[in-house]
Amino acid sequence: MDVRPNVVPVVGVLVGLCCLGFALVNVVFEVTGHFDRGRYAEYSSAFSVLNWLVVVLKVAGAAVALLSVARRPWPVPAAVVTVSLWGAFATLAGYALGSVAEAVGMAVGLTGTVDGIDLAGIVYVLFFLLVAAGFGVLAVSYSRRHGTRRRLAVLGVLGGPVLLGLVLVAVPALLAAVGLMPSP
Known part of the structure; x- marks a missing residue:
């Protein structure tokens, strides 16, 4: 993937803005009490915990995207930025491709309609x-510019989905254990 160097900062800013905009949606959910009504209203405290966790992850994604294109060095080690970029790429790409597979399954009648x-x-x-592709561009560019080791990319690609798994499985299990969500 050969991306012109002057395009990469634009991608970084756009990805960062997308992450912040998407985090803002979750903040609006909290401010408006979105989870306080509806069929899951009794679990609004648990949804609020998960929602704020997602806000933190999205803001962290924006920070990593912007750090990857910053002109002056920041006190964040290149290894941390590299792992985070590749993790964000893998997580978002996996999520998006899973959604595409689900849509294909629906279109051919394997699941749903x-x-x-x-x-x-x-x-x-x-x-x-698009955001996954943006993180992919940033990950490749940053890794090349900083000469980071390939094992950091592998760690990010494997670790990002594990983090998503923790958010989707371990955190709800913990919330169920403390009585904020029903047990599965």
């Missing part, structure tokens, strides 16, 4: 594919 595919869902998946 084709009626479950709408324009909003398509735009949502395209958004994640």
